[in-house]
Amino acid sequence: MSKKFSGVWGTFEFLDDTCSVVKELREMGYKKITTHAPCPRHELDHALGDPQSRVPFATLIGMFTGLGLAVVIMLYMTLDWILPVSGKPIISIPSMGPVAFELTVLTSIYFTMMAMVVLIIKDTKAHQFPQGKQYKEYNRFMRDRFGIVVPCPQGEVEKVESIFKKYQAEEVIREV
Amino acid sequence: MSNITYASINDDVLNSLEPPGKAWWLSLMVILGILGMGVFAWGYQIRHGLEWSGISHPIGWGVYITDFVFWVGIGHAGTLISAVLYLVRAPFRTSIYRASEAMTVFAVMTAGLFPIIHVGRAWNAYWLIPYPNQRQLWVNFKSPLLWDVFAVSTYMSVSIAFFLLGLIPDLATVRDESKGIKRFLYSLPALGFRGTNHQWLHYMRGYLLFAAIATPLVFSVHSIVSWDFAMSSIPGWHTTIFAPYFVAGAIFSGCAMVLTLMIPLRLAFPGFRDIITIKDLEGMAKMILFTTVIVGYAYSIEFFIAYYSGAKYERALFWYRPFGEMKNFFWLMVFCNVIAPIPLWFKKIRTNIPALFLISILINIGMWLERFNIVVTSLAHDFDPYAWGTYTFEWVELWITLGSFGWFFMWFWLFVKIMPSLAVAELKEALNPPMRRAK
Numbered sequence: 001m002s003k004k005f006s007g008v009w010g011t012f013e014f015l016d017d018t019c020s021v022v023k024e025l026r027e028m029g030y031k032k033i034t035t036h037a038p039c040p041r042h043e044l045d046h047a048l049g050d051p052q053s054r055v056p057f058a059t060l061i062g063m064f065t066g067l068g069l070a071v072v073i074m075l076y077m078t079l080d081w082i083l084p085v086s087g088k089p090i091i092s093i094p095s096m097g098p099v100a101f102e103l104t105v106l107t108s109i110y111f112t113m114m115a116m117v118v119l120i121i122k123d124t125k126a127h128q129f130p131q132g133k134q135y136k137e138y139n140r141f142m143r144d145r146f147g148i149v150v151p152c153p154q155g156e157v158e159k160v161e162s163i164f165k166k167y168q169a170e171e172v173i174r175e176v
Numbered sequence: 177m178s179n180i181t182y183a184s185i186n187d188d189v190l191n192s193l194e195p196p197g198k199a200w201w202l203s204l205m206v207i208l209g210i211l212g213m214g215v216f217a218w219g220y221q222i223r224h225g226l227e228w229s230g231i232s233h234p235i236g237w238g239v240y241i242t243d244f245v246f247w248v249g250i251g252h253a254g255t256l257i258s259a260v261l262y263l264v265r266a267p268f269r270t271s272i273y274r275a276s277e278a279m280t281v282f283a284v285m286t287a288g289l290f291p292i293i294h295v296g297r298a299w300n301a302y303w304l305i306p307y308p309n310q311r312q313l314w315v316n317f318k319s320p321l322l323w324d325v326f327a328v329s330t331y332m333s334v335s336i337a338f339f340l341l342g343l344i345p346d347l348a349t350v351r352d353e354s355k356g357i358k359r360f361l362y363s364l365p366a367l368g369f370r371g372t373n374h375q376w377l378h379y380m381r382g383y384l385l386f387a388a389i390a391t392p393l394v395f396s397v398h399s400i401v402s403w404d405f406a407m408s409s410i411p412g413w414h415t416t417i418f419a420p421y422f423v424a425g426a427i428f429s430g431c432a433m434v435l436t437l438m439i440p441l442r443l444a445f446p447g448f449r450d451i452i453t454i455k456d457l458e459g460m461a462k463m464i465l466f467t468t469v470i471v472g473y474a475y476s477i478e479f480f481i482a483y484y485s486g487a488k489y490e491r492a493l494f495w496y497r498p499f500g501e502m503k504n505f506f507w508l509m510v511f512c513n514v515i516a517p518i519p520l521w522f523k524k525i526r527t528n529i530p531a532l533f534l535i536s537i538l539i540n541i542g543m544w545l546e547r548f549n550i551v552v553t554s555l556a557h558d559f560d561p562y563a564w565g566t567y568t569f570e571w572v573e574l575w576i577t578l579g580s581f582g583w584f585f586m587w588f589w590l591f592v593k594i595m596p597s598l599a600v601a602e603l604k605e606a607l608n609p610p611m612r613r614a615k
Contacts, residue, residue: 014612033373038182038349039604040376048373053381059389077306077314085318098323098400102330105393109334109386113341116382123374139352141371142345144182144610168612 005128006176007151008160009135010169015043017167018146022047024163025150034127036147044146055115062111063104070103071096127151130175145170180450182610185603188447189346189596190353196593199444207585214579217572218293226296228572234565235555239573240294243580245547246429247287248328248401249422252394253430254280255335258342259390268459270606271452274346274599275441275592276434277339282587283433284332286580293576320403327400334393338386344369345379345601398426405550411489412497412554415481421474428467428513429543431460435536437588439529441597451598454527461526464539468517471546475514489559496557497549501566505545506553512542 012018018035025033026049035044045051074096082090128151129135141147148169152160154176164172196204221228231238254276261269292301304325306315315322348369351362369375402422405413415421435457442452482494497506516538519525526532552567591597 013610015609016611016613035373036371037373037376038371039345039601040380041605041609043609044373045377051373051377053378055378055381056385059385073306074317078317080308081311081313083314083316085316088318092318095318098320098396098403099317099326101392101396102323102326105389105396106330106333108389109337112382112385112389113337116378119378120375123378124372127374142349142352142369143186 005130005151006154006157007128007130007149008157008164008172008174009130009147009149010164010172011138011140012146012148012167012169013144015041015146017169018148019043019047021148021163021167021169025148025160028159028163030150030152030160032127032151034129034149036141036145036149038142038144038146054119055112058111058115059108062108065111066104066107067100069107070100073103074099130173132173132175134173135175180603180607182604182607185451185598185600185607186349186353188445188451189598189600190350191447192445192592192597193350193594200589200593204586204589207582207589209582211579211582211586213575214577214582217575217579221293221296221572221576222298228570229294229296230568230570230573231294232565234558234563235552235567237294237551237555238567239548239569239577240290242544242547242551243577244287244290244294245401245422245551246544247283247290247580247584248331248398249426249429249543249547250433251280251283251287251331251335251430252398252423252426253434254278254283255331255338255390255394256427256430257434258338259387260394262387263391266459267606268456270599270602271456272434272438272460273602274342275437275597276430277335277342278588278591278595278597279433279437280335280430281332281339282584282591283430284328284335285587286584288328288332289580289583320400320407323400324404327397331393331397334386334390338390340365341379341383341386342599342602343595345371346596346599349600350596395423398422405554410554410558411487411493412550412557415478417474417477421471424467424470424474425543425546428464428471429539431463431467432536432539432543435460435464435532436540439533439536441592444592448598451603454529457529457532458523458526461520461532464517464535465520468513468520468539472514475510493554493557497553500553500557502549502553502556506549509542509545509549512538513546516542 010021012021015037018037022033022035022044026047033048035048037044075091078091084090088095127149129149135149138147148164150160157174157176161172161174229238229240231240254273257269257276258273258280261273291304292298295301303309304315304322306322308314343365344367347362348366348371351359351366354362399419399422402418406415406418408414438452438457438460442448479494482490497503516535519531520535525535556565556567558564
């Protein structure tokens with residue numbers, strides 16, 4: 001993101017136009033495309049080649065961390081001060097169930113949240129975005145407009161622009 | 177939802193965030209007045225002791241534990257709607273889930289106050305958390321009360337996280353539609369969200385996982401709350417059906433509270449009427465219908481098992497509930513939870529808003545009474561007739577109970593004016609997207 005942006009961005013009223021542009025750009029070899037949408041749309045995911053998120057791995061790691069943490073906490077605290085209760089075993093596996101379950105859930109939720117934040121930042125940093133005021137202050141992406149950002153060398157700007165116009169982009173802005 | 181567009185959803189939500197009118201301020205004053213009385217009553221109890229709570233031998237758990245279980249139950253519907261109904265793709269969920277989730281967060285915040293109020297010396301409530309005290313003595317992990325500490329705190333933590341996570345795209349929407357200081361204030365919690373494919377990809381995957389993880393959590397929390405009672409040997413408490421019975425009851429009361437909140441919300445913001453449709457309210461009424469059958473079945477099976485088991489203490493208690501000195505609470509509970517929802521079998525009633533509102537209020541009352549019956553009558557009439565007792569309400573606990581409603585509604589009132597009370601992005605997702613070829 002720190003590098004100076006060179007490329008084209010545009011806005012669209014219709015989702016099918018947006019998807020068509022994304023598909024055509026990908027076929028031409030542009031892989032670092034960013035799209036904007038007011039809500040999640042699977043049509044855009046398909047056009048972008050169905051990228052997969054790695055968030056579930058973090059959830060799984062969080063789950064095992066929480067379970068392990070719960071067992072360690074309960075074993076340590078139970079053995080640190082022996083507290084016999086109604087003749088039950090000092091280390092009672094069934095009675096560990098609820099606390100182990102709750103900590104498993106708690107930790108996996110926090111790992112999921114952290115993974116979301118980290119992966120979004122990582123993906124955003126891996127892509128270039130327009131630096132102009134017009135892009136930064138454009139406020140209809142969360143309202144009713146779709147958008148596409150394509151970084152490209154100065155010599156290819158016109159070619160990319162023509163694809164945007166072919167599918168009737170509302171606005172096409174070049175930044176070089 | 178044929179007249180609804182992406183832009184009109186934004187407009188409806190923004191209208192709800194306009195500066196409040198006289199009716200909002202007036203109702204907030206009433207709510208704050210009730211909360212103020214509750215705070216005063218709690219202060220009075222701290223100054224003069226738990227004798228003002230109505231708790232005495234043999235009834236050591238009274239109105240406060242009833243309130244705790246009631247509010248945890250209310251807190252169930254939000255996560256049920258946002259997580260369980262998300263996984264099963266229930267169509268009536270989208271319009272009501274944001275406000276229901278807010279309801280969950282505020283209800284669990286309210287529930288969390290009651291163990292602190294109940295222990296009397298509120299400043300020692302941190303003893304519930306595992307930490308080594310001066311004798312290096314740890315908490316007892318075999319106690320269901322400790323399981324409950326973990327369950328309720330996890331539930332509150334996850335509910336808040338789920339609620340805030342769902343809000344991020346919608347706060348970004350409000351930010352983009354605002355100017356000046358308002359834009360700046362909304363831009364902070366929006367965390368730079370601009371609806372890029374990278375953001376939606378990880379956000380939606382994380383949200384799905386949240387829903388999948390929160391689903392067993394919904395069922396675990398009230399099961400564990402029920403074990404506070406069922407793990408003991410008291411007649412009326414020591415019952416294996418308590419976990420599913422409590423979960424069904426929690427969903428029942430939570431859905432009723434959703435209706436109690438959604439109906440005035442629709443009335444207050446006319447733009448919401450096209451979004452929170454009668455069909456959505458009918459969907460909640462069907463959930464109530466489903467759970468009232470389970471609750472009614474649980475009531476009757478408890479009596480049958482008390483009779484069929486031949487356990488004399490159990491039989492004595494289940495005779496005491498409908499015919500003892502606290503029988504009025506029992507019969508009012510049966511009326512509110514089993515009889516009053518019967519008209520919902522008819523579509524005409526399920527789609528009649530005043531009728532739905534009235535039934536939802538009755539269910540709220542009935543479910544409070546259910547918890548009161550479980551908690552108090554069982555302790556009033558256990559094994560030894562010498563130790564039997566009865567319950568006398570004190571003004572302090574009644575005002576604290578009313579004050580808890582003031583606390584809950586205060587947060588909800590602030591929420592509808594500060595946060596988007598409709599899930600903007602999910603409502604848009606449910607619409608047909610704008611397509612040129614479809615024109």
